[in-house]
Amino acid sequence: MTRPSFRIAGRIAKPVSEVFEAVVNPDRLSAYFTTGGADGRLETGVTVHWDFADFPGRFPVRVARVEKDREIVLSWAAHEAGEVSSTGKMPEAAGYDTTVTMTFEALEDGRTLVTISEEGWRETPGAVKASYGNCEGWTQMLCALKAWLEHGVNLREGFYR
Template identity: 35%
Template sequence: MANQKLQIQTALQILKPAHQVFQAIVDPAKMSNYFIAEGSGPMEEGKTVTWKFPEFDETFPVRVGKVEQDKYISYYWDGTDGTELLVEMTLAPKGDQATVVTITEKEMDNNEAGLNWLKGNTAGWANFLACLKAYLEHDINLRKGAFDFMKPES
């Protein structure tokens, strides 16, 4: 059997209209309520932004790919092995007041490093969706303090 590539795909329904979900993903001021500590600017097609996460000192570059208002966002960021990984977020309205968000991240080789990436980032994207849902539906920041144990000890 050939060494098949691995990819992540996860989805969750959020009880908010697609426009609100979309804005919460592309606007760094909103993202700082559930995902990042800060961002250098909104996610706009063709731009590179930087994200800083609460539990890390460094910033991470994010190269924005395609953006379709209220429907789709893609971007590229560095994988753990230095390769550039594609993240795609698709927003599918379910009536007027709900949106299914599907996230796909690809791709890594089917080896030990790839399996570790698959395990870690699958959990990460499930956490992202849960945090997005809690923020949009209940104005709760689930991420606050959740990963402080990952900070280097001083």
Template identity: 30%
Template structure:
């Protein structure tokens, strides 16, 4: 059995705007990451830096189909899939799932943590796109000295 952390949220913005908010590092650094070496685009490989971790994370096997899907690998065992669904009211449902790890005690803890992480990602994306609020700013400063891994 493979584990699959998931999160879903509706954002009151058009699908194209939500897609750009996810793939463009100028936006992502306002709600998710501290640094990125480039856009999430098919064929690219980028490196992300999070404010709460000292490590940098390579993002590989990026595939995008604007404005509907984004997928990438940031852990050799898993693939992140983000799907956007336009609604009649011009809002967008965003679904995130991460697949690949086998069921065991260590990976179960990982799945629970990542489900919360993706829910946080979506809440921060919503706050940023709808209201210009950077929810993540300072939210994880307490982790800087307490963690050396993701």
């Protein structure tokens, strides 16, 4: 079995500085993605907490590196079961972290190409399932970012509950 990983990408019709700021700024991130809030700006070496209305509980996010308008590298606890329990809570952490890398590329036409990858899961069926769930979540984040920046629409509002 190969270690699970994924990469998604999309283009947003805004300048790279605006797209980047919409991810690192907790107020902006909370407007379209961390619907339960984000408690700090993404900066190298800090740990922030993200909360999602659809997955109750605060998630610690450790920021390994931020390069303005170019890259964000963070890590967070892996959850191998990959499913929310009947109580609406995420399964217990699996005892290791995955690494998320976001890159931002200014395109010639003024748009920004955002690429998000995640890796580091173990080679288990539960980890594979969890990686699919995270791929879905990051795809939703990228779609929500595009809708919010280009049209002022919060796609996640009312989506889950």
